[in-house]
Amino acid sequence: GENVEQHPSTLSVQEGDSAVIKCTYSDSASNYFPWYKQELGKRPQLIIDIRSNVGEKKDQRIAVTLNKTAKHFSLHITETQPEDSAVYFCAGMEYGNKLVFGAGTILRVKS
Amino acid sequence: EADIYQTPRYLVIGTGKKITLECSQTMGHDKMYWYQQDPGMELHLIHYSYGVNSTEKGDLSSESTVSRIRTEHFPLTLESARPSHTSQYLCASSEYYAPASGNYGYTFGSGTRLTVV
Numbered sequence: 001g002e003n004v005e006q007h008p009s010t011l012s013v014q015e016g017d018s019a020v021i022k023c024t025y026s027d028s029a030s031n032y033f034p035w036y037k038q039e040l041g042k043r044p045q046l047i048i049d050i051r052s053n054v055g056e057k058k059d060q061r062i063a064v065t066l067n068k069t070a071k072h073f074s075l076h077i078t079e080t081q082p083e084d085s086a087v088y089f090c091a092g093m094e095y096g097n098k099l100v101f102g103a104g105t106i107l108r109v110k111s
Numbered sequence: 112e113a114d115i116y117q118t119p120r121y122l123v124i125g126t127g128k129k130i131t132l133e134c135s136q137t138m139g140h141d142k143m144y145w146y147q148q149d150p151g152m153e154l155h156l157i158h159y160s161y162g163v164n165s166t167e168k169g170d171l172s173s174e175s176t177v178s179r180i181r182t183e184h185f186p187l188t189l190e191s192a193r194p195s196h197t198s199q200y201l202c203a204s205s206e207y208y209a210p211a212s213g214n215y216g217y218t219f220g221s222g223t224r225l226t227v228v
Contacts, residue, residue, distance in 0.1 A: 001170075032208060032215060034215075034216050034217075036217075038152075042221070043201065043219040043220060043221050043222060044154070044201070044217075044219045045219070046216035046217070046218075049215070049216060087152050089154065093208065097142070097205075097207060097208045098144075098156065098159065099217060101153070101154045103151075103152065103153050104152040104153060104154075106152070
């Protein structure tokens, strides 16, 4: 089955700086990679996703890049703000349409 | 508004009690899931269902059981709670993945934080 590794486990940035979270996956057949944001005490929410037929997708200050050859994908947040502080999860989709989640990254934006 | 609902939000119970965590969705989704989220954040899949009368065990061994008698309802039951069951339990639902287009993502409920004393 799919295995997803996520790094770093904790990331601290200064407000206004960029943040990058990286994930690698094992199943070359995986073709869907979502990112979830979980604020303290709240439910995980989908913030952006990418399918294997594109290499990059942007939505305002967030972007995701995918390198199928290397089997890794990354979340990029520009001009970080305090409200970006949360836990971020990447995921890959394995056979049967189940998502396999990474271990999560705690992002702290210092003002 | 279509959403997924979990009750209760918080539950403190004694060891040996039987409990049922409720999960209902009005999204019209066929697929539903239960995740256990430990204090270290990781999401562990414990049960999933592809539709009515379909239930499967997930990657993390769990002493809980689930049922799917109605599309919108996916309750999780612990026959005899133990302190090791203390955790946050998240329910989620999704459509079937469509490769061509559209959104495919899990919608999560707000979770049940269970404490067994």
